[in-house]
Amino acid sequence: MLRKGADIIIETLKKEGVEVIFGIPGGAIMEVYDALYRHGGIKHILARHEQGAGHMAEGYAKATGKVGVAMATSGPGATNLVTPIADAYMDSVPVVFITGQVPTHLIGNDAFQEVDIVGITRPITKHNFLVKRIEDLPLIIRQAFYIASTGRPGPVLIDIPKDITQKLSDVSIPTDEEVRESLPGYKPHVEGNPQQIKKAAKLIMSAKRPVLYVGGGAVQSEAQKELVELAELMKIPVTTTNMGKGAFPEDHPLALHMLGMHGTYYANMAVYNCDLLIAVGARFDDRVTGKIEEFAPQAQIIHIDIDPASISKNITVDVPIVGDVKIVLRKLIEELKKEGAKILFPKERQEWIELIESWKKNYPLRYRNSDSVIKPQYVVEQIWEATKGDAIITAGVGQHQMWAAMFYKYKFPRQFINSGGLGTMGFGLPAAIGAKIGRPEKEVFVIDGDGSFVMTMQELITAVQYKVPVKIAIINNAYLGMVRQWQELFYDRRYAEVDLSVQPDFVKLAEACGAVGFRAEKPKEVREIIEEALKIQDKPVVLDFVVDKEENVLPMVPAGKSYRDMILEDGKKAVEAETMYLVG
Missing domain, CATH: 3.40.50.1220 (TPP-binding domain)
Structure with a gap:
């Protein structure tokens, strides 16, 4: 039976077991969105920025172990996916990114919203494809999922010209065996010598x-x-x-x-x-x-x-x-x-x-707590206690990410979801949305910084629209905290362009978006607002924790130094703490 290329795409995605797609429509990908609407059966989450859609797909993949899917149009839609593609590549996350492209006959003519996204992403994908014939569509899509999820996982991009989505074909969807046979040079070694x-x-x-x-x-x-x-x-x-x-x-x-x-x-x-x-x-x-x-x-x-x-x-x-x-x-x-x-x-x-x-x-992990000012480590500990150590935690990038890694005790795989290799600020909130959609039975907390949160805070609206009840704990120190820490330790406290004292009122921002907002300014308020947040299960909650502005993440090994140079919580170096045990 003859079907449009767009219909073949949706049929093949269903064959792969795709449950949800994160994306934003546009001209070059419109046929695929029309087919998605007509066919049904796959949930779509409308992000507010393509970067958010990409990180949602990453969060979904990291939380579930399944292949995430993000979709965008050509030009700026595609280039806005570059950061999550690079992030997925660095952290070996299986995501298939589908982008629309200008019609085949316009490629190379600087057409409206044309970019060479295949060329741009070649160094940051496990593999990528430009579809040139409608007959190749189902095989390429199935190859993309197979490559993304096997061996060392990673992102795969499929760039699809608009005319390919509009053409008609009776091509069939290949079997698993046909997919493997079509990739004779790709055989991940799994057994071990x-x-x-x-x-x-x-x-x-x-x-x-x-x-x-x-x-x-x-x-x-x-x-x-x-x-x-x-x-x-x-x-x-x-x-x-x-x-x-x-x-x-x-x-x-x-x-x-x-x-x-x-x-x-x-x-x-x-x-x-x-x-x-x-x-x-x-x-x-x-x-x-x-x-x-x-x-x-x-x-x-x-x-x-x-x-x-x-x-x-x-x-x-x-x-x-x-x-x-x-x-x-x-x-x-x-x-x-x-x-x-x-x-x-x-x-x-x-x-x-x-x-x-x-x-x-x-030498346990420790910090100096306070009765008058909120310590960020204390916030993380209270989230751990309140969730009984059973929540999925996502994080942005910065000091808060390290505190989340250090002071929440993780006990099962896929529990801590963050941007490791690329270090992408703004990762936390959209990744949490993807994780919660993939694992709805789990409580999902974002531990974010005020600097990291504002980079993708528009995705709070997405969480409201789809009633995704993630909890966003903002460690608000009014600084780009990790940069400030390095400036304190290695640049004689020359705080160059790290002041974030002008920020939105995060409680009012949450309310303006249709979410719930709470603020804690004293240590005694921390547990109270966490408990209140946990009662809310139909919308996201923003928790603004106003913390000690110049608290540092310690221990710390300065860049390029050895473990002997590790700075401890009391300011000592590891080599000064006690005589090294090293034998020989």
């Missing part, structure tokens, strides 16, 4: 001071069960990256919490002093390693990752294992059990665990 797994098992059994270093790949792979089993079987402490939070429960005795620039003292010291580092779905980014020459200087390194390009890219490793994290960990556990799961140096392993426990006791 058996000999490398054997080597890894021997190193784990013979290590005296091992540490598991876990990144976002473990979340993507749903490997929490395997991580817990491996850690408990071999008595290995576990630290997670910002993107890996929730892959290992943070209330577990072996949890070291986050490492890196704003990691815990005990996580960073454990990594600095370990003799074996087992990297699982992590990429050794600069915010984790600091000065590369002094990162885990005594350790042999095992690296498990599905992306071969990530292995030995930043840090040379001793045992590379390319494969799906969950599958490789399961085989590694089986290999260890086959060898009796022996710890060859049990005394030294126990001493290692006890040393780390002493670090936890002596």
Whole structure:
């Protein structure tokens, strides 16, 4: 049967199981929106800016593990998606971005609202397509979803000229097998090399001071069960990256919490002093390693990752294992059990665990609370207590993001959703909308900064329109806080262009948009307004927390420095806190 290209698009999206699309219509994509209206069966969320739509699709994908979908028209509609596309690329988020394009015969003629979005996004997509024939439409769409969701996940863009959406064809939708066969050069390796797994098992059994270093790949792979089993079987402490939070429960005795620039003292010291580092779905980014020459200087390194390009890219490793994290960990556990799961140096392993426990006791995450001014860390702790640690938390980017990572204890995968690699201010609110739509049974809190919130605050209207009851906790310090902190510590307090004292009244703004607004200016008011917000389940709530303006995120490893240079809460450096344990 002959159908328009637009109808083929909607039919194929349904075949992929798409439940919701986030987007904004326009001339070049109008045929697709008409088909979406006529067919029904897929919910559409009308964002107020294409960037918001892209981040909503990311939040949906991160919260559910499904492929998110964002759609926009040509020209500025497409270019407004560039930031979320780059964000998804950096954080390995499976999102399919569909953009309209000018008719085929006008491409290259500087037509109205024409941009080469395929060329623009080539460095920031896992793959992208320009559809040139209607007969290719269903295969390209199915390929896009397959590429986005397999191997190391990532964004895929499909640019569709308007005439392709209007033409007629009787092309059929290809099967799963036909999709795989159409991509002969794309075969992600998931199993892991058996000999490398054997080597890894021997190193784990013979290590005296091992540490598991876990990144976002473990979340993507749903490997929490395997991580817990491996850690408990071999008595290995576990630290997670910002993107890996929730892959290992943070209330577990072996949890070291986050490492890196704003990691815990005990996580960073454990990594600095370990003799074996087992990297699982992590990429050794600069915010984790600091000065590369002094990162885990005594350790042999095992690296498990599905992306071969990530292995030995930043840090040379001793045992590379390319494969799906969950599958490789399961085989590694089986290999260890086959060898009796022996710890060859049990005394030294126990001493290692006890040393780390002493670090936890002596140098916990802490801050100086106050009865007169609200501390941002206290706000996060109160949200954690009020939600019983069960909420999904999204964050913008800045100081508040780090406090959200440090003082909310995460216990399940996909619980902490934030912009890690790109560091996109404005990510929090739209991502929360996408997360809540994907996981409606969960309470979803945005922990945002006043600077980050205003970058996408128009999406509050979207949340009102669709009755998405996200809770937005604004850590309002009237500064671009993280920049101000660096200016304080490294630029002699020259506060250049970070003053945000002129801002909207966030309570009135919420009310003007049809949401609910509350403000807390004293510590005793914090829990009160959080509890009030939790009672409201039919619209979004904005919570304006007026906090200590010059509170800093600590601990902190200055950029390019080693863990020995970590600045602690009392202003001391880590190397001054106690004699380093390092052996050899």
